[in-house]
Amino acid sequence: MIKPVKRIAAIHDLSGFGRASLTVIMPILSTMGIQVCPMPTAILSSHTGGFTGYSFVDLTDTMIDYKNHWKELNIDFDCIYSGFLGSTKQIDIISGFIDDFGTEENLVVVDPVMGDNGKLYDTMGTDMIESMKKLVSKADVITPNFTEAAYLLNKNCDLDISEEMIKEWLVELSHMGPNTVIITSVPEPKMSKNTSVIAYDRKSNKFWKVSCEYIPAHFPGTGDGFTSVIVGSLLQGDSLPIALDRGVQFITACIRASYGFDYPHREGVLLEKVLQNLNMPVMVSSYELI
Numbered sequence: 001m002i003k004p005v006k007r008i009a010a011i012h013d014l015s016g017f018g019r020a021s022l023t024v025i026m027p028i029l030s031t032m033g034i035q036v037c038p039m040p041t042a043i044l045s046s047h048t049g050g051f052t053g054y055s056f057v058d059l060t061d062t063m064i065d066y067k068n069h070w071k072e073l074n075i076d077f078d079c080i081y082s083g084f085l086g087s088t089k090q091i092d093i094i095s096g097f098i099d100d101f102g103t104e105e106n107l108v109v110v111d112p113v114m115g116d117n118g119k120l121y122d123t124m125g126t127d128m129i130e131s132m133k134k135l136v137s138k139a140d141v142i143t144p145n146f147t148e149a150a151y152l153l154n155k156n157c158d159l160d161i162s163e164e165m166i167k168e169w170l171v172e173l174s175h176m177g178p179n180t181v182i183i184t185s186v187p188e189p190k191m192s193k194n195t196s197v198i199a200y201d202r203k204s205n206k207f208w209k210v211s212c213e214y215i216p217a218h219f220p221g222t223g224d225g226f227t228s229v230i231v232g233s234l235l236q237g238d239s240l241p242i243a244l245d246r247g248v249q250f251i252t253a254c255i256r257a258s259y260g261f262d263y264p265h266r267e268g269v270l271l272e273k274v275l276q277n278l279n280m281p282v283m284v285s286s287y288e289l290i
């Protein structure tokens with residue numbers, strides 16, 4: 001039976017306020033014409049980036065029943081996509097989920113959310129890094145930021161890094177398992193006002209780069225937004241460099257639509273104002289082969 005629309009299993013937390021994880025992933029992928037089946041890993045009243053006193057319900061134990069029911073229903077997914085995870089046990093469950101639902105055809109995307117700006121998030125210990133390395137080995141596509149890439153490879157987060165060195169990191173990460181490695185927030189040479197996204201595709205042995213202007217503002221949830229657009233774009237049949245372009249352009253549009261307003265950045269980007277951009281053709285493409 002041919003499915004009328006593509007289907008994705010999205011394994012992330014549901015944070016009620018602040019635009020991160022499922023509240024970003026679901027609208028983006030739905031707008032891109034993909035059915036999202038969420039498997040919530042935890043329910044929080046808000047995400048943790050800038051809020052205190054949030055409520056938290058851990059759903060680790062229900063994830064196994066959830067998975068078993070989906071197996072009984074014989075659901076087939078075109079993509080399995082995981083992000084922020086709360087414990088090594090959750091990582092083991094997702095690893096089992098990939099064993100059960102992964103096929104030659106579908107796409108396994110792991111966003112190894114662990115930290116940013118050279119630091120790990122409070123909930124991440126060395127046990128989580130080791131488990132994340134194992135999960136990464138089962139993925140087809142991974143999207144670490146520069147900090148997460150360094151932790152996966154046991155390297156320093158030295159911001160003064162050459163393009164040649166980043167290419168070595170990409171190849172090393174792909175040797176861990178994934179065919180496609182996308183590193184975000186790669187620092188550009190000192191004095192440059194840019195940051196870039198650099199990707200490697202092992203099958204074609206090609207490196208792609210998209211640069212964008214660095215905007216000095218931090219909004220939680222932009223990593224989830226970026227990876228969601230990459231996932232949607234690849235499922236729609238775009239090439240890797242076009243997916244990178246669409247991801248960068250969308251997140252830049254989100255930040256530009258938000259930055260001019262005076263509101264707490266912890267509430268995330270004003271996604272609702274730019275969601276429809278996802279249905280516009282890519283007019284200007286700026287990727288480079290490096």
Ligand code: PXL
Nearest residue numbers: 020021047048049084221224
């Ligand atoms: O966007 C990453 C993320 C996901 N889930 C929760 C978070 C964050 C980032 O702060 O707090 C609960």
